Amino acid sequence: MTGVPASAAGGPSGARRAAAGAASGKVPGASMGRSAARSTEGGASGAAPGARQGAASGVGDSGAAAGDGAESAVVDAQDDGKPARGGKLAAAAVNQASVWNVANLLTMLRLILVPAFVALMLADGGYDPAWRALAWAAFAIAMITDLFDGHLARTYNLVTDFGKIADPIADKAIMGAALICLSALGDLPWWVTGVILGRELGITLLRFLVIRYGVIPASRGGKLKTLTQGVAVGMYVLALTGWLATLRFWVMAAAVVLTVVTGLDYVKQAIVLRRRGIAERKAALEEKEA
Known part of the structure; x- marks a missing residue:
């Protein structure tokens, strides 16, 4: 018995323990496998919350991206001059409200x-x-508002389509x-009325005819003409006598001269504006064809 190795001596019992351990799941190294499996499961379970968080964050990011995309689409649409849904109504409301500004109210007055x-001029x-x-007072108020409404519209950005049409009228x-x-x-002689009104209507029509080539700016002579006309007509509206009646004649004569000179x-x-516009268009077409 002493010659038998120890491992052999304990062989049957060792075999039985191994069999029992295998039956019970306690095979050597199994505990280590289970611990490794548990660690693997822990890693998987640890990865699962991360994955869930990643998915949640992915959903949140996609929602934010969708919101940002919608917002950027609105901004892009506005930048492209195409307002988003409801933008047209808002723009229309702004335009409608902008008509009732101080400059336009003076024009309406x-x-x-x-x-x-x-009515006052022809009364009695x-x-x-x-x-x-009284007629002179109404005329003076009208001429004064003419000086202020255009200045207010340009200074405070109150220019509207209504003002552009109603002011010259x-x-x-x-x-x-x-x-x-x-x-x-x-x-007042009728020929004076004809010269002044003919010039005013003719220049207004001329401005519309050449508007495609550019805008004819108001010159200093034109502003002086308007002022002289207003003073002369105002003096004729009043029932003046004596040297004031003589003075108003010369003021009206100066107004007629300025009316003709500035009209020419x-x-x-x-003519210069039209020729320049035609030449520029021709040059642009030649450059495009080349």
Whole structure:
């Protein structure tokens, strides 16, 4: 018995323990496998929350990306001049509200003063000094508002489509009404009224004809003409006598001269502007074809 190795001596019992261990799942190294499996499961379970967090964060990021994409789409649409849904309504509301600004209200006042001026001018036969004084007050208010509404519109960015159309109409309406009333009452020759109104309407039409080539700016001579016309017509509206009546004649003569000279200057500017515009378009077409 002493010659038998120890491992052999304990062989049967060792075999039985091994069999029992295998049956019970306690094979040598199995515990290590289970611990490794547990560590693997832990890693998997540890990875699972991470994966869930990653998925959640992925969903959140995709939602944020979608929100950012929608917002950028709105911005891009606005930058492209195509407002998002509801943008047109907002823009229309802004444009509608912008019509009721100070400059346009002054223009509307000037339009309202035209029939009031005619009624006062022709009241009581048109020769009553008191009524003529009231007519002069209405005319003076209209001319003063003409000086301020354009300045306010340009200074405070109140320019609107309504103002662009109504302002020149109001200017021509009050001046035309005054000249026609004076000529109808015999205070002013009809040829003077014809020259002034013909020039004003002709230059306005000329501006529209050459607008495709550019804008004819108002010159200093044109502004001086407008001022001189206003002073001359205002002096004729008043029932003046003596040296003031003589003075108003010379002021009106100066207004007629300025009316003709500045009108010819605007015609010259229109011709030059048209030729320049045609030449530029021709050069652009040649460059495009080349």
